Amino acid sequence: MTTGRKPIYLDYSATTPVDPRVAAKMIPFLTEDFGNPASRSHAYGWVAEEAVENARNEVAKLVGADPREIVWTSGATESNNLAIKGAAHFYAPTKGKHIITVATEHKAVIDPVRELEREGFEATFLEPDANGLVSLEKFKAAIRPDTVLASVMFVNNEIGVIQDIEGIGNICRENNIIFHVDAAQATGKVKIDLEKLPVDLMSFSAHKTYGPKGIGALFVRRKPRVRIEAQMHGGGHERGMRSGTLPTHQIVGMGEAFRIAREEMDTENERIRMLRDRLLKGLSEIEETYVNGDLVHRVPHNLNMSFNYVEGESLMMAVKDIAVSSGSACTSASLEPSYVLRALGRSDELAHSSIRFSIGRFTTEADVDYTIKLMKEKIAKLRELSPLWEMFKDGVDLSKVEWAAH
Amino acid sequence: MAYSDKVLDHYEHPRNVGSLDKNDPTVGTGMVGAPACGDVMKLQIKVNDKGVIEDAKFKTYGCGSAIASSSLVTEWLKGRTIDEAYAIKNSDIAEELALPPVKIHCSVLAEDAIKAAVADLKAKQGNK
Numbered sequence: 001m002t003t004g005r006k007p008i009y010l011d012y013s014a015t016t017p018v019d020p021r022v023a024a025k026m027i028p029f030l031t032e033d034f035g036n037p038a039s040r041s042h043a044y045g046w047v048a049e050e051a052v053e054n055a056r057n058e059v060a061k062l063v064g065a066d067p068r069e070i071v072w073t074s075g076a077t078e079s080n081n082l083a084i085k086g087a088a089h090f091y092a093p094t095k096g097k098h099i100i101t102v103a104t105e106h107k108a109v110i111d112p113v114r115e116l117e118r119e120g121f122e123a124t125f126l127e128p129d130a131n132g133l134v135s136l137e138k139f140k141a142a143i144r145p146d147t148v149l150a151s152v153m154f155v156n157n158e159i160g161v162i163q164d165i166e167g168i169g170n171i172c173r174e175n176n177i178i179f180h181v182d183a184a185q186a187t188g189k190v191k192i193d194l195e196k197l198p199v200d201l202m203s204f205s206a207h208k209t210y211g212p213k214g215i216g217a218l219f220v221r222r223k224p225r226v227r228i229e230a231q232m233h234g235g236g237h238e239r240g241m242r243s244g245t246l247p248t249h250q251i252v253g254m255g256e257a258f259r260i261a262r263e264e265m266d267t268e269n270e271r272i273r274m275l276r277d278r279l280l281k282g283l284s285e286i287e288e289t290y291v292n293g294d295l296v297h298r299v300p301h302n303l304n305m306s307f308n309y310v311e312g313e314s315l316m317m318a319v320k321d322i323a324v325s326s327g328s329a330c331t332s333a334s335l336e337p338s339y340v341l342r343a344l345g346r347s348d349e350l351a352h353s354s355i356r357f358s359i360g361r362f363t364t365e366a367d368v369d370y371t372i373k374l375m376k377e378k379i380a381k382l383r384e385l386s387p388l389w390e391m392f393k394d395g396v397d398l399s400k401v402e403w404a405a406h
Numbered sequence: 407m408a409y410s411d412k413v414l415d416h417y418e419h420p421r422n423v424g425s426l427d428k429n430d431p432t433v434g435t436g437m438v439g440a441p442a443c444g445d446v447m448k449l450q451i452k453v454n455d456k457g458v459i460e461d462a463k464f465k466t467y468g469c470g471s472a473i474a475s476s477s478l479v480t481e482w483l484k485g486r487t488i489d490e491a492y493a494i495k496n497s498d499i500a501e502e503l504a505l506p507p508v509k510i511h512c513s514v515l516a517e518d519a520i521k522a523a524v525a526d527l528k529a530k531q532g533n534k
Contacts, residue, residue: 390425
């Protein structure tokens with residue numbers, strides 16, 4: 001697509017731009033300080049190793065971990081795979097083969113669990129409540145004597161809700177279950193203190209927090225010590241948990257991004273909350289809109305709304321001046337509504353007509369105001385076209401209409 | 407997704423959006439599709455005493471191709487007789503709008519909408 005002006009970026013939950021301060025810090029490690037951190041015999045290696053360890057400190061600091069608990073990976077998907085498969089394989093012989101996770105997890109958690117099912121594990125995919133949150137009672141009820149592992153995300157990527165990680169973690173501790181948390185969407189958005197949080201394994205990504213793509217980390221608790229089986233074998237890097245030459249520049253970028261997050265998140269989150277409230281207020285002036293997911297237990301960065309009586313794909317066409325995500329995968333032949341919104345009990349129609357607005361470091365008030373204006377105009381136009389809107393306005397109960405499915 | 411210029415034109419500037427009085431004996435109304443499938447088309451035709459379509463209006467809940475397909479047929483229907491309208495094929499619509507294979511169902515729905523509108527009109531006039 002070639003349009004003169006780039007659309008306004010409101011898709012920070014998909015990825016963030018690399019902060020210019022992060023990019024500046026990375027560049028020397030591509031050209032000058034290019035050494036292999038594993039080279040012990042010369043200064044090129046030592047410089048790179050020092051940079052990697054500094055970055056490890058920064059990542060650990062943001063989340064209240066010990067630097068020795070941080071394992072570099074290629075991103076949150078790899079961290080999730082390593083944590084889930086690695087812990088399940090290690091502990092299955094002594095504990096059992098049952099895993100608990102949630103239906104609204106990211107595919108990078110769901111698919112590794114599905115893979116383990118093919119290997120003979122059994123999994124429970126908990127349905128969250130209508131607000132997107134997993135109730136502790138439901139979680140407790142799913143536990144079996146052979147439950148070896150639980151995986152629950154910190155912040156949901158589609159609806160931004162924050163799960164009760166401490167509550168779930170305490171239950172896991174009481175039941176001797178390894179607890180993994182996908183925190184890809186949480187860093188820089190919610191306070192994470194692993195010194196206190198009862199979590200055994202936690203996945204991180206750089207590119208959701210203004211770092212580069214292609215780098216992430218896995219927290220592996222030392223006290224009490226948690227063991228995982230390596231998924232990548234080779235030179236024995238990262239204490240044997242993840243082999244592969246360390247990408248120094250990427251790691252430096254992640255360290256710098258997490259340092260900035262630690263220092264700036266309090267003020268940044270206040271600003272983003274104001275922008276989100278402004279967006280929410282503006283969009284709520286449109287009739288028949290629904291916020292998806294709990295508004296209280298939620299990061300301010302995310303606003304996911306459904307616009308009733310407009311179809312998802314035409315909605316996406318209408319809003320091409322803003323870069324947002326839709327709850328409907330409309331590139332496929334058959335429309336597939338978001339499985340996350342379906343798990344909240346949203347109808348297909350409402351799931352299809354949902355938009356995820358995600359706000360970030362470089363979003364301005366003008367961006368938000370433009371978005372509100374655009375949405376109001378386009379929703380009005382599409383509803384003018386919509387026979388469903390007409391019927392709704394005429395007082396027809398659409399759920400009672402007999403539609404001819406096709 | 408790459409839409410043809412014709413689809414984009416109909417999507418941006420839909421022709422003949424609106425509603426006719428569905429209780430008018432000279433108006434035939436066809437409503438096809440289902441919200442859960444992501445497409446609902448309402449097509450209405452108004453016929454004069456010579457059996458020629460004088461006016462056509464539509465409203466569509468659906469993707470850009472569905473909106474374009476229904477907008478296009480309202481243009482085509484005006485001035486045609488009922489029998490000519492009935493002869494419009496989905497392939498004509500798909501070809502005119504250069505619909506990709508995954509969007510052929512939109513043209514099928516538009517053809518169904520014409521047939522439903524004609525059937526409604528005939529039922530009304532048969533009852534006279």
